[in-house]
Amino acid sequence: MAYEVLLLSSNLSPLAREVVNFFRADVAADIDQVLNLMQQKRYRILVLDQALSGPLDLQLCQTLLQLEKMAQVPLVVLTTVFSVKDKIRALEIGCDDLIDTKTASDEVFARITKSIFNQIANSQLNKRHSATDTSRNGETDYSNRDAVIDFLLKIPNCDNLDQLGQQFFASIQSYGVSCSLQMRSKMGKKDMEVNGMAKHLESQLLYQLKDSGRYVDFGPRTIINHERVSLLIKNMPLHDLAKFNSLKDNFFNMAQGINARISALEDRYQLLLEKEALHKLSSDVRTALGSFKNAYQNLKRQVVAEVETAAEHLDHRVPHLALNEADEQFIYNQTSRLVTSTNRIFNEGLPADELCERLENAVRRCAETAESKSENVLKANNVIDLY
Numbered sequence: 001m002a003y004e005v006l007l008l009s010s011n012l013s014p015l016a017r018e019v020v021n022f023f024r025a026d027v028a029a030d031i032d033q034v035l036n037l038m039q040q041k042r043y044r045i046l047v048l049d050q051a052l053s054g055p056l057d058l059q060l061c062q063t064l065l066q067l068e069k070m071a072q073v074p075l076v077v078l079t080t081v082f083s084v085k086d087k088i089r090a091l092e093i094g095c096d097d098l099i100d101t102k103t104a105s106d107e108v109f110a111r112i113t114k115s116i117f118n119q120i121a122n123s124q125l126n127k128r129h130s131a132t133d134t135s136r137n138g139e140t141d142y143s144n145r146d147a148v149i150d151f152l153l154k155i156p157n158c159d160n161l162d163q164l165g166q167q168f169f170a171s172i173q174s175y176g177v178s179c180s181l182q183m184r185s186k187m188g189k190k191d192m193e194v195n196g197m198a199k200h201l202e203s204q205l206l207y208q209l210k211d212s213g214r215y216v217d218f219g220p221r222t223i224i225n226h227e228r229v230s231l232l233i234k235n236m237p238l239h240d241l242a243k244f245n246s247l248k249d250n251f252f253n254m255a256q257g258i259n260a261r262i263s264a265l266e267d268r269y270q271l272l273l274e275k276e277a278l279h280k281l282s283s284d285v286r287t288a289l290g291s292f293k294n295a296y297q298n299l300k301r302q303v304v305a306e307v308e309t310a311a312e313h314l315d316h317r318v319p320h321l322a323l324n325e326a327d328e329q330f331i332y333n334q335t336s337r338l339v340t341s342t343n344r345i346f347n348e349g350l351p352a353d354e355l356c357e358r359l360e361n362a363v364r365r366c367a368e369t370a371e372s373k374s375e376n377v378l379k380a381n382n383v384i385d386l387y
Contacts, residue, residue: 003044003116008034008064013051015078018105019112031064038069044116046070050079051101056086058093065094072123074115078108087205092219097201111200121195147174148250152257156264161185164261165192168254177247180232182206183258186266206230215248222248226255228262282363289359307342311335 005025009016012027020027025047028034034046046064050057056079065075074096082090082098090098096115099108151171158164161183168181169192180202183190191198191206209216209223210230216223220238224231231251237243314335318328 003113004041005045005047005112005116006034006037006043007047007049009049011052013049013078013101015051015101015105015108016047016049019047019049019078019108022105022109023112031067034064035067035069038073043073044119045096045112046073046075047112048075048077050077054080056080056082056090056098058086058089061090061095062093072119074119076112076115084205084208087201087208088218091201091205092221095201096199114197114200118193118195118197118199121197122193125195145250147171148253151254155257155261158261158265160265161187161190161262162196164258164265165190166196168258169194171254172251175247175250177236178234179251180206180234181258182210182230182232183262184210184228184230185262185269187269202232206232214252224248224251224255226252226259229255229258231255278366282366285359285363304342307339311339 003023005019005023006028007016007020007025008028008031010029012020019025026037026041026043028037037043048061048064050060056077061075061077064070075094076097076099077090077095078099078101080101082100087098096118097111099111103111148171151167154167154171155164158167165181165183169179172179179194180199181190181192182203183192184207189207191203193199193202206223207230210225212223212225214225216225217236220234220236222233222236224233231254233247233251236247314331318331323331
């Protein structure tokens with residue numbers, strides 16, 4: 001399905017031309033043309049091309065975002081160089097993404113498409129939330145603190161980062177805030193919005209500012225950092241200091257809970273990796289022992305067969321060698337001794353077979369014990385003390 005894309009540029013850069021060709025985008029040379037085109041058609045996104053315009057013009061971005069027609073249209077900017085401060089300011093004024101012109105064209109197309117999908121998903125969520133809020137009128141409300149406690153009680157049931165993120169967004173609906181979530185773990189990094197998707201600009205900022213202290217405030221936005229978790233609240237109540245501080249405290253408690261659950265999930269993940277490695281080692285050892293036993297048995301059979309064959313040939317040949325009786329007897333004695341000694345040596349090797357069997361059984365028991373212990377640990381990890 002093709003989505004309507006509008007590109008604003010007074011001098012198309014090479015990357016902008018690729019965007020126009022890929023999306024079959026309409027092009028406007030100035031803000032007046034943007035307004036005229038938006039009156040004629042509903043656009044899903046506006047792409048601002050500043051690749052050939054020098055430094056990032058955030059004032060122009062803000063002017064565009066203040067247009068009434070841009071209320072539900074995300075703004076993506078193609079630019080050359082921008083700093084972390086530029087990203088913070090761009091996020092603060094409402095830009096959806098900043099894309100470096102050095103980015104590969106396929107990734108540029110994907111990020112523009114992702115912004116469109118985010119806008120559509122958010123629009124659908126807003127409609128559902130509006131209907132839900134209407135249906136809840138008159139129902140018993142509970143405090144935001146209760147929402148935190150409810151969240152902490154539910155997260156032990158989350159078995160992966162996706163479930164953990166979904167539970168977080170479900171639990172913060174009563175707060176009426178817009179939030180981005182980033183979880184960092186041994187299983188990978190997970191960025192989420194309320195619609196389940198990730199937004200590139202928010203994801204970049206959360207990662208770049210994860211070590212900048214517990215709280216990072218800029219305008220109506222606050223980033224809350226914990227060891228494995230970062231939250232971005234996009235609409236903090238600057239007019240209400242008490243609510244502002246309460247939100248920080250409650251969301252930090254949630255971040256602590258998420259961090260604790262991620263830690264438990266990491267332990268589970270590590271345990272599963274170790275169990276898998278042990279099972280592989282057990283399988284490899286059993287295979288190696290089986291190969292060794294088969295090779296050993298084959299070697300015994302071949303040596304005994306060769307010795308017996310040689311003895312049999314000597315028995316048939318000696319009478320025709322014109323040897324005296326003493327020499328013949330000596331050869332017969334030596335061949336008989338060789339056959340007897342060979343059988344005795346290999347019979348003495350039987351304990352080696354028993355040792356291989358005991359080792360194989362020990363490896364199997366070890367794997368079974370690890371399996372049992374891992375199940376107990378996994379059950380124990382489902383109960384986490386978060387208080």
